[in-house]
Amino acid sequence: MEKLFEIHVNITGSMGVKSKSCEVNLVSFNGKACGKYFNGQVLGSGTDTQFAYKNGRVLLSARYLLQGIDIDGQSCRIFIENNGSFEDGFTPRLVTDSKALSEFEDTPLYAEITSTQSELTVAVFKK
Secondary structure (H helix, E strand, C coil): CEEEEEEEEEHHHHEECCCCCCEEEEEEEEEECCCEEEEECCCCCCEEEEEEEEEEEEEEEEEEEEEEEEEECCCCEEEEEEEEEECCCEEEEECCCCCHHHHHHCCCCEEEEEEECCCEEEEEEEE
């Protein structure tokens, strides 16, 4: 398994609603991406939608657009939708205008999310 790149996330805000069955939070963020295949930044603000259910289950769904330079030195954009949970893992979907990275639109990918007190990192890997 090879790491394509990782995104260093900066949380910029959150808002949500709580019901009798779950709590939904929309977490906005920006950040920078770095790695062998891509280097760039989050355009505007990404959003991570977090569903926290009364039974303890938490489902995450993040969407964001990156702009930067691909492995061939070409300017490009990458859209990522990353869905999953800490129990079951995370599956990103990638859409890009980069010729060099277009193969990853059809490649099985997975993501690992790690956090410390000061930083959240999303690493994207090809299987």
